[in-house]
Amino acid sequence: MLNINPQEVGNQESFKYLVGAVSPRPIAFVSTISKDGINNLSPFSFFNIFGSNPPVLVFSPSRRGRDNTLKDTYHNLKETNECVVHIVSYDMIEKMNYASSEFDSDVDEFEKSGFTPIDSKLVKAKRVKESPVHLECKVLEILEIGGKAGSGNLVVCEIINIHVNENVLDEKGHIDPFKLDTIGRNGGNWYTRANGNALFELAKPTGIGIGYDKLPEYIKESDYLTANDIGKLISHIEIPSIDNANKYINQLTKKEFNKVNFEFYERQNDCESMLELLLNEKVNINYFNRVVKVALSQRQVEIAWNVLVYLEGK
Numbered sequence: 001m002l003n004i005n006p007q008e009v010g011n012q013e014s015f016k017y018l019v020g021a022v023s024p025r026p027i028a029f030v031s032t033i034s035k036d037g038i039n040n041l042s043p044f045s046f047f048n049i050f051g052s053n054p055p056v057l058v059f060s061p062s063r064r065g066r067d068n069t070l071k072d073t074y075h076n077l078k079e080t081n082e083c084v085v086h087i088v089s090y091d092m093i094e095k096m097n098y099a100s101s102e103f104d105s106d107v108d109e110f111e112k113s114g115f116t117p118i119d120s121k122l123v124k125a126k127r128v129k130e131s132p133v134h135l136e137c138k139v140l141e142i143l144e145i146g147g148k149a150g151s152g153n154l155v156v157c158e159i160i161n162i163h164v165n166e167n168v169l170d171e172k173g174h175i176d177p178f179k180l181d182t183i184g185r186n187g188g189n190w191y192t193r194a195n196g197n198a199l200f201e202l203a204k205p206t207g208i209g210i211g212y213d214k215l216p217e218y219i220k221e222s223d224y225l226t227a228n229d230i231g232k233l234i235s236h237i238e239i240p241s242i243d244n245a246n247k248y249i250n251q252l253t254k255k256e257f258n259k260v261n262f263e264f265y266e267r268q269n270d271c272e273s274m275l276e277l278l279l280n281e282k283v284n285i286n287y288f289n290r291v292v293k294v295a296l297s298q299r300q301v302e303i304a305w306n307v308l309v310y311l312e313g314k
């Protein structure tokens with residue numbers, strides 16, 4: 001592997017690898033107000049939440065890599081100790097990008113970028129009407145780390161008020177990621193849009209699964225199961241016994257093998273119908289492997305295990 005020592009390669013080179021690797025990063029679109037009443041609006045992707053009781057977020061208006069100067073957002077936070085952090089949806093990105101330009105500190109960046117300022121409830125900084133989620137914040141602490149070009153200033157904030165546009169909620173009142181349509185920052189000029197195929201569900205593990213260490217060798221050594229297939233198998237609660245696997249197979253209706261029908265059911269992700277075609281005569285083991293793949297792709301892990309155990313016992 002490429003080995004990079006940040007001390008040896010310097011800030012610019014490390015930055016390149018870090019922002020390329022730690023990605024996509026969420027984007028805080030931060031509104032502050034100067035002590036003279038000038039509105040500021042800037043995006044920061046060194047950002048995340050770090051607790052919910054009290055609700056805490058952290059972002060970093062860093063020292064400029066170019067000349068080690070500090071940003072207006074940092075100065076405003078030092079002076080006023082408050083801000084509003086906004087979530088950026090896809091339809092905001094062009095104006096958000098424009099708002100990241102280096103405007104003089106006497107420029108109202110709401111006016112300049114065309115976002116609509118609306119009053120906050122608990123802080124003086126304005127909110128961005130176009131954003132789906134607004135987090136009013138009080139600064140708890142600013143951790144200044146390094147003091148060199150590119151050094152971070154970690155702004156630790158308590159979120160004291162949350163606004164969510166009802167348009168991004170589902171029928172249960174939860175935030176619907178498709179409606180939020182948020183964006184993340186990658187390295188270079190790359191962004192990620194959290195929508196379409198980029199979104200997928202993965203349920204949390206329930207109970208303690210089998211684990212890789214308990215996996216039979218014939219599964220560890222299989223050449224058709226991917227790392228994610230193995231991950232699903234080891235998350236299952238227990239390996240079925242041979243008796244149970246046979247019982248499962250024997251309750252299926254045996255049908256005559258027919259390749260066209262098999263592939264039809266494969267396209268339908270119907271692994272039980274696929275299996276029923278394999279039980280009568282001697283068919284190539286690869287067909288069983290294809291059933292296992294379909295079962296795993298559909299998260300029917302119990303079926304996949306039953307087939308694997310049945311095959312091993314045959």
Ligand SMILES: Cc1cc2nc3c(=O)[nH]c(=O)nc-3n(C[C@H](O)[C@H](O)[C@H](O)COP(=O)(O)O)c2cc1C
Binds near residue numbers: 046099101
């Ligand atoms: C998507 C995006 C993410 C950014 N993330 C950061 C960041 O995490 N930290 C930072 O210091 N600058 C970041 N920048 C650059 C600042 O937005 C930029 O320096 C801005 O001009 C600062 O404005 P200010 O001087 O008004 O505070 C980012 C820019 C973009 C477009």
